[in-house]
Amino acid sequence: MSSRPAIDLHTHSTASDGTLGPAELVRAAADAGLDVVAITDHDTTGGWEAAVRALPSGLTLVRGAEISCRWHGVEPAVPLHLLAYLFDPEEPELAAELTRVRAAREVRGERIVELLRADGVDISWPEIMAAAGGGTVGRPHIAAALIRAGLVATTTEAFGADWLGQRYRLPKEDIDVFRAVSLVRAAGGVPVFAHPRATRRGRIVPDELIAELAAAGLAGLEADHEDHSPAEAAQVRGLAAELGLLVTGSSDFHGTHKTVRLGAHTTDPEAYERIVAASSGVIEVASG
Ligand code: AMP
Ligand code: ZN
Ligand code: FE
Ligand code: FE
Numbered sequence: 001m002s003s004r005p006a007i008d009l010h011t012h013s014t015a016s017d018g019t020l021g022p023a024e025l026v027r028a029a030a031d032a033g034l035d036v037v038a039i040t041d042h043d044t045t046g047g048w049e050a051a052v053r054a055l056p057s058g059l060t061l062v063r064g065a066e067i068s069c070r071w072h073g074v075e076p077a078v079p080l081h082l083l084a085y086l087f088d089p090e091e092p093e094l095a096a097e098l099t100r101v102r103a104a105r106e107v108r109g110e111r112i113v114e115l116l117r118a119d120g121v122d123i124s125w126p127e128i129m130a131a132a133g134g135g136t137v138g139r140p141h142i143a144a145a146l147i148r149a150g151l152v153a154t155t156t157e158a159f160g161a162d163w164l165g166q167r168y169r170l171p172k173e174d175i176d177v178f179r180a181v182s183l184v185r186a187a188g189g190v191p192v193f194a195h196p197r198a199t200r201r202g203r204i205v206p207d208e209l210i211a212e213l214a215a216a217g218l219a220g221l222e223a224d225h226e227d228h229s230p231a232e233a234a235q236v237r238g239l240a241a242e243l244g245l246l247v248t249g250s251s252d253f254h255g256t257h258k259t260v261r262l263g264a265h266t267t268d269p270e271a272y273e274r275i276v277a278a279s280s281g282v283i284e285v286a287s288g
Contacts, residue, residue: 005035007267009062009275010083010194010222010250012257013039015047016066016136019255022047023054026288030056032262036272036285038062038085038250042136043101045089055288062086062275062285066194067184068101070174071205078203079172080193082180083222083248086279087189094183097175102136104173109137115168116142123149139164140257155257178216185217188280192220192248197236198227207239214243219278224249224265246271 012018013025020028022039025047029037037059039051048063055061064085070077089095106129113125123145132141143158152158159165175183184191193213197204210221223236224247240247249265252258276285 005269005272006033006263007036007269007272008034008250008253008263008265009036009038009064009085009192009248009267009272010040010066010225011037011253011262012041012066012255013047013051014133014135015039015044016041017138017140017254017257019257022049022051025253026051026054026059026061027056029262030059030288034059034263036060036062037262038064038083040064040066040083040085042066042138043068043098043105044136045098046135048089052286055286057288059288060285061288062272063089063283064189065098067098067180068105068172068174069177069180071177071209073205073209076171078205079174080177080205081195082177082184083192083194084180084184084187085190085192085275086283086285087184087187088280088282089187091183091187094187097180097183101173101175105137108170108172109139109142112139112142112164112168112170113145115170116146121146121149121151140254144257177213181213181217188282190219190275190278191217192222192246192275193218194222195225195227195252196221197232198225199232201227210239211243214245218245219275220246220248220271222250223247224267225252226260226264227252246274248272248275 013022067082110125143155221240223233248267251264
């Protein structure tokens with residue numbers, strides 16, 4: 001490898017709300033010129049096996065997940081996302097929490113659809129579940145149904161205040177973020193706070209909370225992400241330096257559910273090596 005490797009540590013497949021299957025995802029990652037890609041579906045490791053099996057030669061796969069969390073330090077509690085890398089998917093407590101969150105997402109999704117139907121929106125929950133194909137269900141699946149029904153043109157429009165962004169928004173039953181950090185560490189994994197300063201997505205947490213999470217085992221912060229402005233990404237890098245945390249950059253690729261391309265943002269090899277070194281080794285990176 002002559003140039004610095006291209007490393008994208010945050011992508012979604014059809015195991016959650018991406019639109020490429022795990023096998024298609026790793027092939028697309030290789031086609032995009034990536035050397036390392038992480039599969040980080042929401043609240044599931046369901047795409048790992050198919051991704052490993054399809055791994056093209058020359059591509060390294062980091063198995064991970066993006067865990068739906070909540071910080072209860074303010075009222076109402078703030079939702080946030082924790083990326084978890086190279087953890088043991090069979091660690092019972094963490095696995096049970098992920099199963100619980102996935103089940104709660106189905107209850108919540110059906111309720112959102114009921115609210116829409118009560119207002120005369122003709123979309124159906126069984127059809128949305130079928131389209132999700134057994135993957136973790138999320139609002140992008142409901143957005144896709146709204147697009148199919150001709151009610152909105154794009155996923156972005158479906159996430160507007162008139163639709164899933166506010167009017168028909170219901171909270172998820174997430175995992176307390178301190179519990180998630182400790183469960184990921186107990187499972188030998190490495191927790192990284194996803195898009196921590198993405199004010200355009202909603203409320204964010206204070207620096208003090210990030211400092212507490214760092215003391216509790218958080219390993220890193222995702223700085224380069226399409227939902228961060230350049231100033232926000234710079235703030236994240238500054239905070240990480242202060243707290244001794246590593247920083248990552250990634251696309252948060254969702255296939256056609258988002259416009260971002262694989263490799264749109266990338267992670268420095270040094271940060272990637274720190275993640276691998278910090279994991280217990282129960283789950284190793286996989287090489288094609
Ligand atoms: P949920 O997990 O069901 O709350 O849905 C949140 C998911 O929708 C996240 O994975 C985001 O990537 C995606 N999302 C959030 N806002 C938008 C948006 N404005 N456009 C497209 N996708 C979005
Ligand atoms: Zn998503
Ligand atoms: Fe996220
Ligand atoms: Fe994501």
